[in-house]
Amino acid sequence: MDQFKSYDVVIIGSGPAGSLCGIECRKKGLSVLCIEKDEFPRFHIGESLTGNAGQIIRDLGLADEMNAAGFPDKPGVNVIGSLSKNEFFIPILAPTWQVRRSDFDNMLKRKALEHGVEYQQGLVKDVIKHEEKVVGAIYKADGVEHQVRSKVLVDASGQNTFLSRKGIAGKREIEFFSQQIASFAHYKNVERDLPPFSTNTTILYSKQYHWSWIIPISPDTDSLGIVIPKDLYYKECKNPDDAIEWGMEHISPEIRRRFKNAERVGESQSMADFSYRIEPFVGDGWLCIGDAHRFLDPIFSYGVSFAMKEGIKAADAIKRAIDGNDWKTPFYEYRDWSNGGQQIAADLIRYFWIYPIFFGYQMQNPDLRDEVIRLLGGCCFDCEGWKAPTIFRNAIEEYDRKQMAG
Amino acid sequence: MIEELIDFINNELLEGAAPDLDQHTPLLELGILNSLSMVRLLAHVDQRYGAKIPEHDITPVHFENIETLAALINTLSAKDEMQAEQSVSELERLVKLQESYGIQSELVDAGEGFKQHVLRVKGDGPLWILLPALGNPSTSWSSTLRSVQGRHNAVALDLAGFGLSQSANEAPSYVDHVEFTLQYLATLEEQEWVLVANSAGSMIATEIARRFPEKVKALVCSGFGLVEDVENWWGDLKKMSSNPEQFLAAAYYHPPKMTPALETLLDDVLSRPAYHSFLDDYARQSIAKTFDGVMVPTLFIAGNHDQIIPPEWSEKAAELLDNASVTRLSRCGHFSASERPEEFVWVVEDFLKREAM
8 A cells, every 4th residue: 555655744835834844844854745736936915024034034045045036125114094194114123025926935945845845736636534634635736646645734725725625624714804805916117215215015004904005026016905895895896906996096195196107017916805714723644834724914914924934833843743643732732822923913903903093102112112013023923921912902802892892 | 171182182183173073082093193193192181180191001992082081081180180280381291201201301410501401211332412403302302212212322402592401591503502512412421422413403413523523433414414505595494484384394294284282382492592593604604614524424314305404415415525325215304303203213223233333
């Protein structure tokens, strides 16, 4: 029966989560196969990185390559409120970049190959189970079905949420931020702020859950996204272009000013139902990382950062699981660590939306300023004993209590 | 109290834009308050009701509407509202507010009858000396102080004749200001400085940098540059100052609307003898030579929409110096440290990093 290839770790998907998990597993001496359905490079949304992600990239030795690729430095984030009056700037925690994801994900994938991650283009169709333990996967490549055995199967399939769809992981549950639709496209000739802040991420918001991102992803191209509630989208917009037009008209005059002479490059797209969580997301012989189990909200660019952090943390759990032949404890620890950090990020985002003015005010509070900058820099997993998360949690609990009562 | 608060928020903070405001109007959701008006509201509550709201009570639940705010004030009020200190000036109130953030207020005897008022924060590295624009009090550096607190040592000065500084000379000239400032600097333990200045404060800073290159490690001038046609520029500025709204429009990218409180504050500044004595004949002649012989590393921060000192003038000044650069800030006017506070600090820190400080 041993005619199937066998690996310590089989990873579904070679986005940032899959690549980082693969690299870290290889560093720990494990054999890794990564199965990716798409031919790279391929388009992906999520183009701004946190300072935390920047540090991970430098640790991989990719800083020079990032600069050579023309990815802009990201000095920070401008958050601009309705009527452009309530505005604040959040400096980035550690140097980081804005990226064109097709090129960035490809760079990470090449790095994974260098580390000895084996790579297979193909579509994973199902898992193989032995009793209750997941022991491998069935995938289709070049029109033929193959089987591969794994000690641990990692779902890094992103918003496809493969293991959830197969009923191995839990069902996809809608999160707070899900009643929105994001519409986005790339543009040339966008008016930018002057250097050094020309390559900031700019977030513009009007009412709750009506917002826009502007992210410079190369020396001459900017990504524009408009996020609006679903019911508004279906009422006012027939397609992504309508939604972008609506946003330019209603979210902030600053968008129109910057895009006055802009030309769209390529198609515009829309995305709905992007905010969800899946429980459980670890089990006997398997675990999920990155978007494969949870995506909160794109507003503070946590996606890639969390995906990479979870990839690294999962590799640690996998190594301990294999060494100790213990398929529970290390995975549960990974789960609790992930849930802790994601909860803090979710609180931060909800607090911002419920109380944007206080968020701006807390940015000026010397007691909290550093913590808020660090949290926005992606440090949501390493903030034990900090004051800001408790303040946000208490305010949200109070708000929810009132909503329930009233 | 509720009626008064409605009145204050509508007239002072909202520039009269919300006549329907009542005690149940949600202040936060409608964007009635922003982080700047929060600061003004806190100062007002302290002054009018003697209620200093501690940081841990500055939470959304207390600012939901005027009713919840009034309830908090009632529990905090130190004294009966009728007895609120009427004698305390707006400036003293602003300074008290800074103190509640952990910023120290000091009145330093600098000798010869001059008492220098400063706001101070502690941190590492050379002392930042923050010199305000003519007429602006030390509290105009409040965003900068709060932002660098714990990271840098910094003092913000009230120029003689303004703020809470005390001097026998009510109408100091530019030269007097340089001397007063040097008098104060001589009292400091720290003798390594980064001078960070705005507008006319930059003229004082530049002079000190020229004379004490061994003490001034770096110079940052904002809203300042080479004024080639001094007489015309000064004439235009004086004309503009007689119409405060026009002045605000020229000085800010997002000009604040004229409210009664702002008008009182501006009237106070414009009527002070010190406002008119700064640029005497000697100073007007000095402006053209102000950058001669300045050797210390210098950064100009120019608001891209500054119509008081256009950014091109900062660039001309930088060209005169051996070791100077200019950073223009987008969507920003003459008072860049107030209008783009976080970017301002970022740019200064980046400059000091490049100068290996």
